[in-house]
Amino acid sequence: MAKRVNNEPLRALAEKMFVEEGMTAKAIAASIDVTEQTIGRWRKGIQGDISWDEKRKQYLTAPHNIKKILMNELGDLAEGKESKLDVKAITEVRKAMEFLSETISAQVVMAVLKEFDSWMAVQDPEIAVSFLEWHKLFLLYKVQQEQ
Structure with a gap:
């Protein structure tokens, strides 16, 4: 019975070299001593995983x-x-x-509400305080929408 080799650490290293470091399949194969064909198989993605090319695109556009x-x-x-x-x-x-983009992030909303609250506190402190609970509720709503 042939001994099975666990290539997962090598495959993970090769993926990192391709996705994050931008190395070519040929360079990766030479540096970790596997064939270009092996790199090609791994590059396509395994068990429903997305391809390394797609992962590289996602990495670069993050x-x-x-x-x-x-x-x-x-x-x-x-x-x-x-x-x-x-x-x-x-x-x-x-x-x-x-x-x-159809929505404004919760971070932007929070920054605007904070600026508004500071302005409103100068105008009418009592009304400014009454807005705080509504602002908190709206921010919670925005955060839930983003999830």
């Missing part, structure tokens, strides 16, 4: 990664280097995403 890319670009510009990003295209995409 807000924290976009922020990291933009911060790196700002650093380069501050050092006098040429822009690598098409800022106009980024601005257009951002506008389109805002336009398509």
Whole structure:
């Protein structure tokens, strides 16, 4: 009976190299000593999992990664280097995403209500206090909608 090898640690490492580090299948295969065909099989996704290509796309478009890319670009510009990003295209995409978004996040609502409460406290403190419970209830409603 042939001995079964647990390739899961290697497969997980290879996935990380592909998704997060942007390495090619050939480079991954060479670095962890497996065949490109094995990487190709793993790349398609296993047992109903999404493909590595889809995972890479999701990883690259995650807000924290976009922020990291933009911060790196700002650093380069501050050092006098040429822009690598098409800022106009980024601005257009951002506008389109805002336009398509039908709801305002609970974080934005909270910031606006906080500013309103501060303003209202100067205008009429008693009324400002009476709004607080309604603001709290509305924020809870918004958070539940986002889940």
